[in-house]
Amino acid sequence: MYTRKNQRDLTGAERRGFVSAVLELKRTGEYEEFVRLHSQYNTADARSGPRAAHMTPSFFPWHRRFLLEFERALQRVDPQVTVPYWDWTSDNTPAAGLWADDFLGGTGRPRDQQVTTGPFAYKAGNWTIRNGVTSAKFLTRDLGRPSAPVSLPDKDELASALNQKIYDADPWDSTVTTGFRNALEGWSVRSVPHERNHNRVHRWVGGDMLSAASPNDPVFWLHHSFVDLVWDRWQRAHPDAGYLPRTRLRAGDPQRDRIASLDEPLPPWNVKPSALLDHTKLYRYAE
Template sequence: MTYTRKDVSTLTAAERRRFVTAMLEVKRRGEYDEFVRMHIEYYTADGEDGLRAGHMTPSFLPWHRRFLLELERALRRIDDSVTVPYWDWTRDRATTAVPWTNDLLGGNGRRSDQQVTTGPFAYAEGNWTIEESVTDGRFLTRDLGRARRPIELPTWREVQWALDDGVYDAAPWDSTATEGFRNKLEGWGTGRGSASWRNHNRVHRWVGGAMLGGASVNDPVFWLHHAFVDLQWTRWQRLHPGAPYLPEHPPGLGDLQRGRIVARHEKLPPWDVTPQSLEDVGRIYRYA
């Protein structure tokens, strides 16, 4: 049966409560920290050796689509009414707007150490201790808007710029690709400051704190952010019917990307799935 992912700003009080309760239970069971570990493991950058499955690569979108589905399945084992809502950061842009409310994700970190002290994921509540990270911090941190060097969230015009590109991805299939929907949405740009972080990447920078780097899953907003990113892939597919995931075939001998990216029909680790199998999920979920 198909279920629906909703805009977080439209959730009822009861839906907010059920989502938070399920998230805290996934954390209590130890499953949540497995998701953090997985994301750290598959956060491979251009300059590192080995396969890039999750970032700076064509499979950025299908990898995170499957990642979201895994979290959603964990939530729905606890409460089958719960789905991952999406945060439309082109519209809900204030640091006090949804989802930064006390009944959802809590607010900004305090100035002294960026520690989040409000909402159900605050360290003082005793339910959200950071266990897996690239630092030694034990509490959730945020720096919404970056107080010292402010940046703005991406606008809808910037998202539309990505959606308008009718090709899924293009050589060299990494963070330097200047053509293709994937990198325009993932957001590896050139230059300095905001110009070098577009769309998805700039949102991570805007939230700051735990959302920076491979351990960004420690902030629950990660899932709401990536649900909105996933929605853009769905919208792109509607705008460009028949445009497939690229590359269709693995890079040839002598290509620097050979063995470093996942082609459309290759297995996407750590799951036994291909990017092609994740292009159409309309029988699993839809977006409101």
């Protein structure tokens, strides 16, 4: 059992340990596999084939396992390292501590959004983008999108998601108008015309975080660690409202075999959502 901490509560040594372990995974090439996996399983509604990571009920369990795989890789480098979380409802400006030069570095420069500060700056020599959606070799960010400002989600928006009584609903995709999963994942729906929560965080960071290759920016892990914590909070607040759908969809349903019910395995690990509902034997969150 280990503890994931709020990034603002990390000691200097814990910050350095996390950064060093991430850089080592990058040096060995293992980091690129995580970027590749996320790109591979980020399947939109309109595309054919199974949807495991986004726009689907398995958004939470898939990313929980993804984070665990990454955390285990970090711990093979340094057993003391865990993935901290970024509470974007509190640390909600480009001046927040996670963007410091000794941690994640700051926003990109105006002309090309290239990050030039911190350990993940291209000029530091340790962070070359190899699996991006463009040919750029440098990490990009546009914190807050000054040219057309966007804000991070606030506590009320997060509370609105946490107040949802059910987990997910038909048609089990980005158009769902009710349920916790899409309220937190944050796809625009008719009743809420703007992206919310998780999705708006990606947009606020900008740059590489806008693409399916978003793990190219190490803030991805801190963001999804918080998303995982919020799922945990929702489960505790609604103990009788479990994962949906519970059983395989009926024959003829257009989402049958595209989305995973409770006991249908998730690629690429062949693990069922039912095996990922409880993390408490592995880790806890310091809140």
